[in-house]
Amino acid sequence: MLLTGLWVAPALAGLLVWGMPSRGSARVLALALSGVILAYAAWLIVPYSAQPGILRLEEIGTAGAFGIRYHLAMDGIALCLCWLTALLIVLSLAASWKGDVPPGYWAAFLFLESALMAVFTFRDLFYFYIFWDLALIPMFFIIGLWGSSGRRKAALKFVLYTFLGSLSLLIGLLALVTLHYRATGMWTWDMAELARTPVAGPAALWIYAALAVGFAVKVPVFPLHNWLPEAHTEAPAAGSVLLAGSMLKMGVFGFLRVLVPVFPELSLAALPVLGGLGVVNVIYGALCAMAQKDFKRLIAFTSVSHLGFCLIGIFSLTAEGIAGGCLQMINHGFSTGGLFLLIGMMYERSHRRGVDDFGGLAATAPVLSVYFGVILLSSIGLPGLNGFVGEVMTLAGMARASMPLAVLGSLGAVLAAAYGLPAFQKVFWGPPGPDSVSQTIGDLDLRERAVLGVLVAGIVVLGVYPQPLLRLLTPAVEALALR
Amino acid sequence: MIAVAIAVCGGFAVLFALLAFFQRTLYGSAFCLLVVLLQVAASFYLMGARLLGCIQALVYAGAIAVLVVMAVMASPPRVKELWSGGIPKWLAWLAILVPALELAGFARFAGSADGAAAALPLLEKQMALLLFGRWALLTEVVGLLILLAALSVVREDAHG
């Protein structure tokens, strides 16, 4: 019952919040319930560490029609991602405290959380796919209803683009299951069984491609990424935090949970293609970020770059590469989540997002500039902070797999500095522009400092001492490593 | 023997259907439809489903075809192609001649050994039992359907 609670609780909370009469009470209840869920997720470490390895808890019900079985399981990677999601939900709800929004806004976030938790814990591909698509709906409303000017187009583009991806994923899954049935005469959607009898022959390649495209759309991999900048620019601050912090990880999680175990030898062979795409992601994202004028688009492209590192890590298929990929996912949640919250706060005060609209903030808002500085440095991978840990381990893993890709990937480090620091210099050190609003921006109040304080604390601790998190990930990662 | 009779009825049904199609006026088409329905009722009867044949003749030919003719007559005269004088003379004569021929043929051959179609009382009894046994619910629903149809028409006129 432990894991079912994890994804059912947010859904119930969402319904409860939705039903609240007044906006104020809905807001308070939402924050309280998300706090409870965070506590519950954190507490899960106790039963998890009681039985190390994969916490196989929920296998309720026998295989129904077509072998669909309600099968949940939690391993190190899923636990970390659930923690990250729960934490980001609490922080983003706290951050959007001042917005005057109907209860539906808070409910949407809680529904999103429930769908994400389900995606991370379900081991049955059927349920996995259902919640994979369900996660889009709340985000569609968050962007569509409470975004900024061009929200409708962005929301529609976001949903259509990702649904196309999910279509390819569905086709892949169906083909996989039927081929498995033809091979073994047994209907099953369970990842473990599907992995046990690998599908051979040319069909496997097509299925692999279909699944890869399905996941690639969600992780924005290079050619399929242009829904991300628009979705981020138009989403409300809290929405972008969740979109970048957790939803992009669904794609990477998909690669990790479905593709690598079910098609080990194809994944090994896919190193130049998908590893190469990861490198392209890193460099392309960084180059685009360098030339952006809108801050949110800039951060959106940095997400593309960071997730490129995740791909590099995972498709190196070495233990430290995959562990680096998982760490990068969590670190990216912290740093990009923080950046989006900050930009949201600056937008709240000045209704402007352009890099040129601000200037000389270091003088007028010192605390804001310190927080922004630390989080931005973590985002460009300064050693000592958490961004660096992920990058080093993914590239070290890739160095063992294929050195040229590692060399190109580490080029991303220079480009990261190239998009991070000029923006910081322009906004905080640069001269206030003619119409820039730096004078009117007041410094952060206590609530905002608390929210960002949590993120900065996470950034510093994960940067200085990542070993405990690594110990948590090791059993799951060792199971996946092939090289 | 019976097959010939059925064939004759079928032939006439087809003939009158084509006639209905090529009639200039709707009035003629409706009339031909009536004849076709009667031919089909005759075929049912000849096939052995006597009760069904009667029902067909009564309900379908008697009620629905007449209803259609009534509808045609009820439509306002200004709609030219609907009205423009009744049905052509030759058609009327033909419509009378055909049943007469059939009745004559039927009478003549009724006596022959395999002439009378083996009535299937057992089959029809089973049908009745079925209708009010296993399919009772279905029959009720169809009955209700007809009631509804009638009501909807009535309701409209009540305060039309």
Next chain:
Amino acid sequence: MSAPWPIWVLFGAPVAALLVGYFYCHQRCPERTHWPILASCAATALAALWLAFQVYEGAGWDFIVYRWAAIGGFTVDFGVRLDGLSASVLAMVCVVSGLIHIYAVGYMEGEPGTSRFFLYFHLFFLSMLGLLVSNNYLQTYVFWEGVGLASFLLIGFWYPKESARRASWKAFLTNRVGDIGFILAIFLLLREAGSVRFEEVFARLGNITPGMRMTIGLLLFWGAAAKSAQFPLHVWLPDAMEGPTPVSALMHAATMVTAGVFLMARSMPLLESAPPVLAVITVAGLITAIGAAIVSVSKRDLKRILAYSTVSQLGLMMVAIGTGNLVGAVFHLITHGFFKALLFLCAGSVIHGLHSSLHGAVSAGVDDAGGLGRDLPYTGGAFLVGALALSGVPPLAGFFSKDLILEGALESGHGLAALTFLIALGSSLYIFRMLLLTFFGARAQQRGPKAHAHEPGLLMRVPVLILAVLSASAGVFGGTVARMLGFQPPHFVLGVAVSGTLVAAAGFGVAYFLTMSRPSFDWEWRARFPWLERWLECDFGWQKATDAIAGGGAALAHFVAGAWESRRWDPFTESLATGCVQLGEGLSAVCRGRLNEYVWWMFVGAAALAFTVLLCF
């Protein structure tokens, strides 16, 4: 052996000072932020000296503090390693930075944001310490970038100035380019040797292929070249003079830039196992040293002359490393730390003194500061000591360390020795030119405004005095440094010593001739050879080349983001959507509203369906 407590003081004191400084002083009493920081400087200096003494006595530590990350083939533990090399350099760094911290209190008085300055200053000091005492390459890399970040913050301290912002950004980017080489070397080490710890790497050098050893060595040199401003990546150091003078003194003269040489010295066993790398280092060192010396002679700005002099001296140290002369390189690194810091502090006093007439300019040109010998006798005297030390006049420190390098060069080849002597000549030429022009040039010849300069306060004079004493007497430590590094004390070859002094004297003579006897020479050659001046101004065109590369990168970014992403790829994917819409409109034209047609299409559909069903089963 358990770690002695002073090692924890090394790390604990700066961290405590930073925390207290930021959370208490910076928020409540900004003007007193430097107190905890000075206290931590004192503590670390004492601890460093005590540890150096222990290491001199033969002690040495290499232990792991905690396990940073370990999974698969990636095991990295943070630890401390104190041996001869790190202890000696650590002592120098702590002493010099302690003095410069005191100097900075006097120098930065009255400046806005001094508390922020001291916090950044001490952050640099902490990173430098971490770098020196780390026991593996990755920890060195972590503090290596920490030092880069501190230099970014400090160069851009006066951020309202556009040039300061550009200089700090250029410094960080160039360092990051270098760091790519360093991190790639780390990955290769992880792959080949399975660990990054110095001990294990040097123990397993045998089973790394020569080719791989060479690549790792070259990559490490690429990283060191960026940090120590060697030939291809030295472009950022002259611009780094935008920062306040204490920053230039501490980071861009004495400590930070020597990190590159320190890394080379640290990985000496690796370099020696790949001889071609040593050759490359020597060549790069020579090019840098000679080029920088020439450019330095042509510069007019006080701090720029010293900046290029630093680049030249670092080139000399790299030459020493290249010739395998570890003692020479490290000892020169230490003595250079003393006298170069002294020279910069004197330049700082001059700028500070002229502050009123410079109307806010950060640095002063030789013309503005001409003939200040009378106004600033004390600073002039200290500068003279520094100049003598730098040019290698006996008995000062420079003579001893440069002599070692000359001997090493002589052993490895006459051509090389000639070039090193040329570098020595260049160094004495540019330093005496600066000395004469600034302090002894007759006021009339200088075209600068009549500036009234005043001697700096006591807080600035004491560190200068101490550094002057150290620059003069540091020569005696040659033997101790050699012993700490595990070599026999150096024996002096009389011939090399005498020729070194002669070269220094020759340099002085030429400088005297160019500045005193024909004072207008400085402006004449610029008028007659304007192309030469432009050429020298931008480091033989290399500055332009690097700016072009950076510009190219930005243009590529704009092309990728603008022309490709937002004008071709995005519209293309959206055109797929609009294409579907058009398709929909086309199909809807079929329903023209006629009922019969609909029925007809129904029939056709039904027939087609029936047909397919029949076909399949």
Next chain:
Amino acid sequence: MDSGLLVWGVSGVLFLVGGAFLVLRRQLIAMIIGVELMINAANLALVHAAVRRGDAEGLAAALLIIAAAAAEAVVGLWLVLRRLRDGETAETDSLRELSG
């Protein structure tokens, strides 16, 4: 005598003629007549099959179909008349609302 083929033929033609009514004739009432014809064709085939197999369910179904057809005819005619009463022509072209 296989009357089967014959009856199939008749009901087929009847069905097609009904279809022709629906597709080709312009008047609404003609379409209703067409529908009636098609229903009868189907009924004829159904009853014939039921009788050959001696399956009472077929007959019962045929009976219900007749009932349903009655209801359908009533409603259909009523719609047409209502439309005619409102002063519209009985032409199918007047019904334009569905055009794309």
